[in-house]
Amino acid sequence: MRHLLSTAELSRDVAVELMDTADKLRQALLGRQVRKLPTLRGRTVVTMFYESSTRTRVSFEIAGKWMSADVVNVTAGGSSVGKGESLRDTALTLAAAGADCVVVRHPASGAAHRIAGWLPGVAVVNAGDGTHEHPTQALLDAVTLRERLGGDLDGRRVGIVGDLLHSRVARSNAHLLRLLGAEVVLIAPPTLVPAGIAAWAGGDGSGPLAVSHELDAELPALDAVMVLRVQAERMAGSYFPSAREYAAGYGLGEDRLALLPEHAVVLHPGPMVRGMEIASAVADSPRAAIATQVRNGVHVRMAVLYHLLGAAEEVA
Amino acid sequence: MRPPEPLLLRGVRCYGDGEPADLLLRDGVIAELAPAVDGTGARVLDAGGLVALPGLVDLHAHLREPGGEEAETIATGSAAAALGGYTAVFAMANTDPVADTAVVTEHVWRRGREVGLADVHPVGAVTVGLRGERLAELGAMAAGAAGVRVFSDDGRCVADPLLMRRALEYSTVLDAVIAQHAEEPRLTAGAQAHEDGVATRLGLAGWPAAAEESIIARDCLLAHAAGARLHVCHASTAGSADLIGWFKSRGVRVSAEVTPHHLLLDHSVLAGFDPVHKVNPPLRAGSDVAALRRALATGTIDCVATDHAPHPPQDKDCEWAAARPGMLGLQTALSVVVLAMVRTGLLDWRGVAAVMSERPAAVAGLADQGRPLEVGEPATLTLVDPDASWTVRGARLASLAGNTPYEGMQLPATVVSTVLRGRITAHEGEVLT
Numbered sequence: 001m002r003h004l005l006s007t008a009e010l011s012r013d014v015a016v017e018l019m020d021t022a023d024k025l026r027q028a029l030l031g032r033q034v035r036k037l038p039t040l041r042g043r044t045v046v047t048m049f050y051e052s053s054t055r056t057r058v059s060f061e062i063a064g065k066w067m068s069a070d071v072v073n074v075t076a077g078g079s080s081v082g083k084g085e086s087l088r089d090t091a092l093t094l095a096a097a098g099a100d101c102v103v104v105r106h107p108a109s110g111a112a113h114r115i116a117g118w119l120p121g122v123a124v125v126n127a128g129d130g131t132h133e134h135p136t137q138a139l140l141d142a143v144t145l146r147e148r149l150g151g152d153l154d155g156r157r158v159g160i161v162g163d164l165l166h167s168r169v170a171r172s173n174a175h176l177l178r179l180l181g182a183e184v185v186l187i188a189p190p191t192l193v194p195a196g197i198a199a200w201a202g203g204d205g206s207g208p209l210a211v212s213h214e215l216d217a218e219l220p221a222l223d224a225v226m227v228l229r230v231q232a233e234r235m236a237g238s239y240f241p242s243a244r245e246y247a248a249g250y251g252l253g254e255d256r257l258a259l260l261p262e263h264a265v266v267l268h269p270g271p272m273v274r275g276m277e278i279a280s281a282v283a284d285s286p287r288a289a290i291a292t293q294v295r296n297g298v299h300v301r302m303a304v305l306y307h308l309l310g311a312a313e314e315v316a
Numbered sequence: 317m318r319p320p321e322p323l324l325l326r327g328v329r330c331y332g333d334g335e336p337a338d339l340l341l342r343d344g345v346i347a348e349l350a351p352a353v354d355g356t357g358a359r360v361l362d363a364g365g366l367v368a369l370p371g372l373v374d375l376h377a378h379l380r381e382p383g384g385e386e387a388e389t390i391a392t393g394s395a396a397a398a399l400g401g402y403t404a405v406f407a408m409a410n411t412d413p414v415a416d417t418a419v420v421t422e423h424v425w426r427r428g429r430e431v432g433l434a435d436v437h438p439v440g441a442v443t444v445g446l447r448g449e450r451l452a453e454l455g456a457m458a459a460g461a462a463g464v465r466v467f468s469d470d471g472r473c474v475a476d477p478l479l480m481r482r483a484l485e486y487s488t489v490l491d492a493v494i495a496q497h498a499e500e501p502r503l504t505a506g507a508q509a510h511e512d513g514v515a516t517r518l519g520l521a522g523w524p525a526a527a528e529e530s531i532i533a534r535d536c537l538l539a540h541a542a543g544a545r546l547h548v549c550h551a552s553t554a555g556s557a558d559l560i561g562w563f564k565s566r567g568v569r570v571s572a573e574v575t576p577h578h579l580l581l582d583h584s585v586l587a588g589f590d591p592v593h594k595v596n597p598p599l600r601a602g603s604d605v606a607a608l609r610r611a612l613a614t615g616t617i618d619c620v621a622t623d624h625a626p627h628p629p630q631d632k633d634c635e636w637a638a639a640r641p642g643m644l645g646l647q648t649a650l651s652v653v654v655l656a657m658v659r660t661g662l663l664d665w666r667g668v669a670a671v672m673s674e675r676p677a678a679v680a681g682l683a684d685q686g687r688p689l690e691v692g693e694p695a696t697l698t699l700v701d702p703d704a705s706w707t708v709r710g711a712r713l714a715s716l717a718g719n720t721p722y723e724g725m726q727l728p729a730t731v732v733s734t735v736l737r738g739r740i741t742a743h744e745g746e747v748l749t
Contacts, residue, residue, distance in 0.1 A: 008517065086630060086633070086634055087634055087635055087638075088633050088634060106635065107637075108635035108636060108637040108638060109508075109518055109519035109520050109589070109636060109637065110518065110519075110520075110589030110635060110636045111635045113588060113589045114589055114634070114635055114636075117588075117590075129519070130519050130520075130637070131519035131520075131521070132518055132519030132520075133519065168519060171516075171517070171519060194515075194516035194522070195511045195512055195513070195515070195516055195522050195524075196511075196512040196513030196514075196515075196516050197513065197516050199513050
């Protein structure tokens with residue numbers, strides 16, 4: 001693996017290896033007073049964030065620092081980016097300055113692919129590109145599901161509910177979960193379902209994909225439900241009439257929680273809009289794995305950096 | 317300019333069929349056409365194995381001058397045209413300043429004449445500044461030396477139905493045609509790629525077929541009511557071809573063009589996010605490509621037009637959404653049409669002459685282009701080697717910009733010579749002024 005740009009391009013072997021490494025790192029760090037491994041000492045990781053993000057940027061930064069990499073954060077407002085420099089020139093500058101790995105979040109789909117093409121010899125990690133993909137989010141979701149459901153995801157059924165049209169998390173998860181053998185059902189009003197998604201053929205041996213507009217009908221058969229943020233400004237685009245009507249049809253409230261099987265897990269990639277797509281009582285319930293997702297995010301990103309930067313030293 | 321010396325083309329096959337013949341070009345016209353012509357006093361060119369076609373006519377090119385000279389000029393665009401086998405090119409109005417007054421259209425026309433490599437016909441804007449608010453002075457542009465007969469806001473759609481109605485009505489007294497860039501802007505806000513599974517996978521906002529088709533349907537109804545002529549720019553969907561066929565069958569005076577890239581490429585090439593494949597309308601599905609080929613073969617779609625759209629490197633070496641739409645076309649069009657239409661058996665060389673020369677000339681009302689290869693007709697023609705092939709290199713094309721989607725591809729058929737009224741404008745890859 002030279003870059004991590006999408007889950008659509010991952011093989012099952014590489015995906016499982018990354019997830020296993022994340023688990024090993026979690027075990028290795030468990031109960032340690034000093035959470036610092038020497039693995040990436042002397043390597044430089046630059047994070048380029050062209051969109052505001054708390055959890056992803058912090059997660060990558062912690063992941064790099066726990067592995068002793070030098071982590072430099074570039075934000076769109078705090079560098080020459082604000083002066084109208086092109087993405088290519090910024091990327092070339094960071095490579096020339098000595099970056100071994102660039103972690104990029106950008107509002108344009110495909111931005112990470114472009115940077116990977118411009119920077120031979122630099123590993124590129126897509127930390128979210130437009131409405132395309134967010135592969136480390138999908139990996140941390142899969143690690144979390146494996147942990148909470150106690151075993152691999154073959155034959156498991158996962159619902160993804162919300163703004164599928166504008167969600168890179170939904171795309172990355174739809175690819176990865178099916179690659180791992182799970183069935184995915186996408187649930188949203190028709191206005192928020194992207195065109196042609198039902199026809200996705202997927203990779204070899206990947207699980208089926210279904211589209212549904214009825215959340216209540218799907219919940220009893222799910223092993224997990226992933227709730228996506230729905231931005232209130234979508235109402236301006238007439239994707240749905242009102243927040244109240246959206247919550248009534250697709251919000252995960254306590255009554256709907258009761259429709260899920262006992263063992264089923266609730267995931268949310270954050271940031272949450274409480275009262276819109278998820279009720280506070282659900283978000284704070286023990287069924288929700290939201291804090292576990294964040295914790296696993298650090299381990300997954302450590303695993304990704306470890307694999308990309310090809311450290312000679314064996315982990316744990 | 318000195319009058320060109322007489323030129324004898326030996327052993328050429330007109331329209332690629334029949335026996336080889338000798339073609340004598342003298343005083344700007346085809347003087348003789350016979351199995352063996354006496355070449356005394358003429359420059360003799362061995363044209364054995366070559367196909368002669370009437371000079372190609374492009375209804376749709378962006379030559380970028382004035383205002384965009386970093387990407388293309390009328391001189392470099394004319395060179396690309398001549399090397400691509402074109403003898404007439406229509407220069408779209410979305411320059412800076414916009415070609416919405418006779419001052420600009422006369423300038424473009426005059427520059428084309430000075431360069432002299434192809435007849436450059438300015439297209440006039442339909443609305444002032446392409447803003448879609450009020451009509452530009454169509455009459456003044458039509459009355460000038462350039463004699464503008466094709467009007468278009470190409471790059472933008474004349475979206476306001478009332479304004480489009482008025483433009484169509486007004487055009488009838490000028491014997492002009494309104495060429496519409498069919499794109500309902502409310503349906504394509506932020507659109508980046510054909511709305512379908514590929515765009516969904518790549519997270520690119522969708523450009524739905526209905527945005528094109530709804531405007532075509534509306535404009536056909538308006539044109540019919542006005543008794544006007546409508547030309548559909550770059551038809552790109554199977555549904556557009558169906559609609560155009562349906563309206564033609566009911567007597568609507570509509571013509572349509574398709575670009576070479578919509579005949580060859582589909583949206584699967586977007587996978588790497590390289591904006592060299594970004595074009596408007598976007599590359600569509602394989603089923604659209606197949607339907608467009610059929611529609612061109614049957615005449616439902618009248619002609620091929622390049623939508624040649626040069627862009628400087630910084631407008632393509634960027635993220636997909638920030639890139640400008642458009643690709644080079646003038647020097648690759650004939651080869652792409654051969655690959656998509658001739659090699660597939662959908663068109664013969666007479667068919668190529670029809671879709672790349674005769675019909676576009678008729679749409680624009682050009683009297684001396686797209687004429688038959690017969691004695692007494694203008695010596696305006698293109699010699700093609702049907703058996704040769706070449707490898708496309710953007711940096712070696714005559715355009716200042718290099719944004720070709722065919723980089724590195726081996727394409728069939730080469731243009732050996734282009735002749736405009738008896739004068740060679742391009743020969744074996746070199747332009748001759």
